[in-house]
Amino acid sequence: MLSTDGRAVLISVVVAAFCAAVAHALTCNEQHACLKAGTCRKTANATSLGCSFRMSLSAAGARLLNASNGGGGGDVTGTRGVCAPGMRQSVSVHTDAAQCTRRRLYPDALNAEIQLPPAAAVAEQAPEHRRWCGAWIDARPAAFVAETKWAFFDADDVTADVDAVIAARGSSRVAGQDVAKFRSACRAMLGSGALGVAAQQAYEHLLSALQVDNLVTTDRGQVLRAAGRLAAHACDAPATIGLTDAGATFAMHVGVGVAVDGAALSDALYAVGASRTVRSEARAFAEQMEDAVDNAASAAYTIGEADADAVARGAHPTTASARLAYESVNPVLGAFAHVAEQAPAEVTHSYLRGLAAHCAHALRTAVGGEQGGLVATTVRTITGTSVPTASAVAERNGATPAELRPRALGRLEGRPGEVLDAFVHLNGTHLRAATAATWTALRPLFGGGIPPSVKEQCVEAARLVYPNAFDRLAFDTLVTDRLYGRLRPMAEALRMQVEAAVQRPEFAATHGDAGQILMLHNAKRATLRVAGAPRGSWGGRSTAFVPPSLAASDTALTIMLKQAEALFLDRVGLATRADSICEHPPLFDARARNAYLVVSSKFACAMLLPGMLVPPFADERYDDESLYARVGYVIAHEFAHVSSLVQYWNYGAVEAMLVHDYASSTWPEALADRIGVWAVVQTGNVRPERLCAHVSQLWCARIGTLADRTAEGRSHPLSNERGDALCAYLKTL
Numbered sequence: 001m002l003s004t005d006g007r008a009v010l011i012s013v014v015v016a017a018f019c020a021a022v023a024h025a026l027t028c029n030e031q032h033a034c035l036k037a038g039t040c041r042k043t044a045n046a047t048s049l050g051c052s053f054r055m056s057l058s059a060a061g062a063r064l065l066n067a068s069n070g071g072g073g074g075d076v077t078g079t080r081g082v083c084a085p086g087m088r089q090s091v092s093v094h095t096d097a098a099q100c101t102r103r104r105l106y107p108d109a110l111n112a113e114i115q116l117p118p119a120a121a122v123a124e125q126a127p128e129h130r131r132w133c134g135a136w137i138d139a140r141p142a143a144f145v146a147e148t149k150w151a152f153f154d155a156d157d158v159t160a161d162v163d164a165v166i167a168a169r170g171s172s173r174v175a176g177q178d179v180a181k182f183r184s185a186c187r188a189m190l191g192s193g194a195l196g197v198a199a200q201q202a203y204e205h206l207l208s209a210l211q212v213d214n215l216v217t218t219d220r221g222q223v224l225r226a227a228g229r230l231a232a233h234a235c236d237a238p239a240t241i242g243l244t245d246a247g248a249t250f251a252m253h254v255g256v257g258v259a260v261d262g263a264a265l266s267d268a269l270y271a272v273g274a275s276r277t278v279r280s281e282a283r284a285f286a287e288q289m290e291d292a293v294d295n296a297a298s299a300a301y302t303i304g305e306a307d308a309d310a311v312a313r314g315a316h317p318t319t320a321s322a323r324l325a326y327e328s329v330n331p332v333l334g335a336f337a338h339v340a341e342q343a344p345a346e347v348t349h350s351y352l353r354g355l356a357a358h359c360a361h362a363l364r365t366a367v368g369g370e371q372g373g374l375v376a377t378t379v380r381t382i383t384g385t386s387v388p389t390a391s392a393v394a395e396r397n398g399a400t401p402a403e404l405r406p407r408a409l410g411r412l413e414g415r416p417g418e419v420l421d422a423f424v425h426l427n428g429t430h431l432r433a434a435t436a437a438t439w440t441a442l443r444p445l446f447g448g449g450i451p452p453s454v455k456e457q458c459v460e461a462a463r464l465v466y467p468n469a470f471d472r473l474a475f476d477t478l479v480t481d482r483l484y485g486r487l488r489p490m491a492e493a494l495r496m497q498v499e500a501a502v503q504r505p506e507f508a509a510t511h512g513d514a515g516q517i518l519m520l521h522n523a524k525r526a527t528l529r530v531a532g533a534p535r536g537s538w539g540g541r542s543t544a545f546v547p548p549s550l551a552a553s554d555t556a557l558t559i560m561l562k563q564a565e566a567l568f569l570d571r572v573g574l575a576t577r578a579d580s581i582c583e584h585p586p587l588f589d590a591r592a593r594n595a596y597l598v599v600s601s602k603f604a605c606a607m608l609l610p611g612m613l614v615p616p617f618a619d620e621r622y623d624d625e626s627l628y629a630r631v632g633y634v635i636a637h638e639f640a641h642v643s644s645l646v647q648y649w650n651y652g653a654v655e656a657m658l659v660h661d662y663a664s665s666t667w668p669e670a671l672a673d674r675i676g677v678w679a680v681v682q683t684g685n686v687r688p689e690r691l692c693a694h695v696s697q698l699w700c701a702r703i704g705t706l707a708d709r710t711a712e713g714r715s716h717p718l719s720n721e722r723g724d725a726l727c728a729y730l731k732t733l
Contacts, residue, residue, distance in 0.1 A: 015345055025603070027051045045437030054687035060193045082265055084139035086114040086150075093164070102154050106619050109626035110693055114150070114489040128727040129720040132693045132701030133597055140701035147719055149701040151616050155593040158614055162477050162591050166460055177549055178563070179462050181471040183395060184323065186367065186556040196271070198555035199364040205558050207357035208234060208446070216247045217348040223306055223340040226352055227257070234314035234409060234438050236260055237360035238336035239311045242436030243571050244325050245428035250584075251323035252434050254308040258440075259293075262286035265354030265365040268361040280356030281347040285339060289725055292335040302332040322575035326600040338502070362439035363557045367461045399551065406437035407468045409567050410585045414619025427600060434587050435571055461556070467518045467585070468532075468545060471610075478610040483620040487608075488538050490628060491528040491635055495681035498639040499523040507643070510657065515648025522604040522642040528635060531586035531609045539608075559563035593617075595634050597641040606638035616698065629683040629694035633676055638674035644668040662726040663711035670717060674729055680732055688730040696723035 030052035036042035041052045054150045079091025083100035090101045105111055114125055116134035126134060132149060141146050189198050189440055210229055220365040230237035236258050244253035262283035269279045295302075301342035307691070309325035405413040412434050442464060446625050463470050501507055502519045511519055533540035544567065548562035581598065582605035588594060592601040593611040597604060608631075612618070646668060654667055662670040677695065681688055703709065711718055717725060 013526075021056070024051065035172075041718050064535055067490065077677075085135040086111050089145050090366075091421035093161075094124050095515050096346075101157075102615060104615055104619070106204060106621035108260070108539065109616060109619070109622050109624065109630060110690070111616075111697060114697065118546045124258035125719075126694045127724050128692060129700045129723045132215065132696040132723075137702050140326050140702065141702040142707070144704045144706045145708075146704045147701045147707050149719055151698045152593055158478075158593070159591045162474050163459070165477050166473050167455060176334060179467070182262060182556060182559050182563070184227070185464050185554065185559060186246050186414065186461055187454055187557045189370065190393065190454045191449075192590065195364050195368045195557075198557040199360040200272050200364055201555050202557040202561055203360040205561055206230070206235070206359060207353065209233065210352055210356060212349045212356075215345075215349065215352070217340050217343070217345040220307070220337055220341060221310040223337055224310035224473070225347065226253075227336060227671070228311035228314030230352075230355055230359065231257070231311070231436075232565050232568045233359065233549045233561050234568075236362065236440055238333045238353060239330065240436040240438070241312065241315050241568070242432045242572065243436070243660070244416060244432045245581055245598075245600060245603075246323045246325065246575075248540050248581055249578045250322070250571075250581065252312050252319055252572065252575050253335075253428075254311050254324070254326035254330075255432065255436060255510065256330050257629050259289055259332050259335070260286060260355060260358050265351070266360055268355050268357035269350075272357045273359060274357065278350045278353060285343060285347050285351035286354070287450075288339045289332075289335045289688050292293055293331045301329050301334050303328060303330045303333055303337075307333065308336065316572055318569070319572055321716075322572060323578070336355070348379075359439065363560055366439050366442060366458070366464065367560075373374050378670065403600045405443050405588065406434060408442065408464045409437055409564055410434050410571075411467050411589060424621070427598065430579060430587055431584060431598070432447065435585070447713060458556075461560075464569075465560045467589075468567075471532030471586060472534070472589035473532070475530065475534075475610045479533075479613050480620045482620060483613060484539070486527075486620070487613075487631075487635075488625065490632055493683050494628075494636040495526050495528075497682045498526070498636060498642070498675060500682065501640070501675045501678050502643065504678075507671075507678075510643065510650055510671060511648050511652040512650050515650070517643070518601055518648060519642050522599065523639065526604040526606065526639045526642060527580075527582040528606045528608060528638075531588075531590040541585075542579075543573065543577075543583075584718070595639045597644075598602065598698050599644060601645065604639070604642045605640075606635065608635065608638075623687045625690060626694070628683055628696065629681055632685075633691070633695060633698070635674050636679040637676035640672040640679065641668070641669050641673060661728065662717055665713050666711070666713060666717045669715060670725070673717075673722070673726055677726055677730060681730070687721065688733045692723075692730045694729035695726050699723040699726075 031040070031042070031051045031053045031636055033040070034053060034055070040055045072464075077088075079088045079090075080103075081100075083089050086103055088103045090099055091097070096642075103113070104112070114134075114136035115121075115132050116130060117150040120126070121131045121134070124130070130137065131432050136150060143210075189195060210226055212226075215226060224239075226243060227238045228244070231239055231241040238259070239257040240253075240255040242253050242255065243250050262285075265282045265286055266279040269282060303326070305324070305326070308324055309320075311326055312322070339353075342533055365499075405415045412430060499520065502516075502523050506520075508516050528539065530539035535541045546566065547560075549565040550559060550562065554562070573579075573584070581600075581603045584598065584605070586607055586609065587596070588607075588609060589611075590609050591611045592609045595606065595608045595612055597606045599605075612631065612634060616630065616633065618627065622630070654671065655664075657674075658667050658670050677691060680686055680691060686694070699719055699722040703720070709718060716722070
């Protein structure tokens with residue numbers, strides 16, 4: 001017999017089942033009645049046993065619904081829902097979940113919905129950023145230690161949309177272009193667990209390129225050419241080869257390479273089936289290299305032009321006609337050449353085989369992520385007391401080591417959502433760091449963790465070796481033909497006004513006589529390019545990219561090596577043809593909401609990244625005022641960075657102009673801002689008071705309670721205050 005508690009449970013279950021059956025019957029009866037009357041419809045997931053339904057609204061009911069659906073405050077579409085001012089309730093294309101997205105406005109981009117009501121702005125004597133953006137700022141607090149910028153908060157969402165478009169391409173059944181062929185080969189390699197076989201083939205490809213067995217090790221030139229050959233495939237080698245600036249054009253730069261740990265060489269050789277003798281010889285050579293540096297006098301670190309030329313020629317014979325720059329103090333290369341001259345030929349051959357095996361293993365790790373970032377710990381730059389550290393070299397050239405971290409072959413690290421003008425200006429140091437990247441210098445995919453999927457793993461691997469193709473995909477996704485066509489005349493109009501601005505007494509006074517001449521010279525020659533723009537078009541590179549020769553039997557890792565060499569040759573062409581420095585490959589991911597200027601005493605080249613050519617900065621349907629006041633302001637600001645060579649400044653005049661509104665560390669940006677907005681106004685497309693409203697919205701932000709608001713020490717003015725300062729200046733025009 002059931003206990004008292006058991007009977008109580010049984011009774012509860014029976015009663016619950018009876019009530020559920022009654023409720024189900026009533027629901028089914030109601031569904032039947034409303035379907036017959038035509039006032040409802042079955043839901044998509046209704047089965048033969050289910051009776052769920054959705055009511056259809058009558059005209060009167062729809063009117064009542066719309067009346068309560070947030071249609072006030074300028075929301076004529078009734079789609080704001082529960083979102084903050086300036087946002088619209090929508091559904092994610094990726095997950096079908098509800099989300100708030102930026103309201104797209106055109107032809108007038110100025111968002112009235114995020115402004116404070118005029119009476120409220122007057123009552124609180126609101127500064128300009130609150131007047132034009134206060135309703136959005138007040139709608140939701142920022143995280144305690146962070147700030148959320150109105151113009152940048154959705155940059156990562158736009159990046160995700162671009163990635164979704166890219167990920168949808170590249171099926172093995174429609175693999176037409178090389179990047180799609182690579183992704184197909186990558187998925188096949190990872191899907192079948194064939195990384196080891198692929199690494200073996202990559203190793204053999206490098207041996208074929210090096211012609212190790214035919215190398216005469218007593219010939220210093222041949223030995224150095226072997227180092228260059230490895231560098232051309234983005235492998236770790238005793239020297240690096242990249243691009244640098246040479247006046248208004250390019251030069252090939254031979255830099256300090258790395259020494260690979262002997263134990264790592266031995267392990268990599270074991271993985272490709274090398275004999276014990278080869279492994280021991282490679283390890284012994286590596287140890288002798290380190291001893292040679294540690295025990296040599298500083299003079300042994302020095303290399304001459306002939307040595308640098310040999311490295312460059314080894315990379316590819318066409319470098320013979322290119323301008324050449326090199327680090328004369330190069331301990332790794334000097335030690336490599338010295339040991340090769342002393343060691344038996346077979347030992348040198350074994351070391352080169354070890355470097356090839358290490359390169360193949362670095363490729364395997366970069367794609368497969370099996371060992372995370374461990375490969376990077378097996379290389380080091382050998383330095384002595386007379387050799388400047390990487391940090392010292394970077395600081396000497398106006399950069400920090402963090403700025404010089406590569407993300408892909410030819411691209412520097414930089415999140416797609418980073419703020420406008422991540423650096424004051426860029427120079428040859430940044431160009432060298434981007435174009436001399438090696439596989440171990442690149443950040444391991446997914447931080448060495450487990451990737452979400454093979455598809456994403458291969459997309460990210462493709463991004464490493466096909467940066468130009470991904471730039472073009474981003475451009476095609478984000479930039480319409482109409483918008484691209486409107487940018488060209490606008491850029492030239494703004495350049496002309498910047499040229500006029502730097503001749504005005506107020507701005508000319510910020511430079512001495514030599515600086516004024518230089519600033520005007522660069523303003524006259526300033527050029528705008530758009531990352532990913534079609535080659536041969538006004539904003540793209542002028543020459544076509546020559547792809548490598550591929551075979552159906554090539555594995556994904558071999559394709560990566562071939563593509564790396566093709567990218568290298570594309571850069572060599574810039575130097576051999578003495579192309580304008582403005583032909584440089586973009587230094588950052590095209591998805592970034594960013595722009596930058598490469599500037600020196602001989603040139604000024606602005607680069608606009610497609611991630612910037614989206615609302616609230618640009619749209620093909622923006623009217624002239626909105627386009628000039630938003631992305632036009634960005635372009636003018638970049639051109640105005642011709643004023644950023646601070647060594648030519650008249651500091652007294654700069655201080656007098658800016659000290660009351662800006663921290664001294666932000667003066668290069670502040671001066672470019674003032675010149676830029678003056679140029680925009682002078683085009684006649686935007687009145688000063690309207691430009692104030694636009695830039696106030698571009699620079700407004702929600703500030704966390706504990707966010708660092710220290711102005712001094714930053715390279716850029718603080719959010720909110722930046723717009724306020726520009727408005728104060730615009731009121732004087």
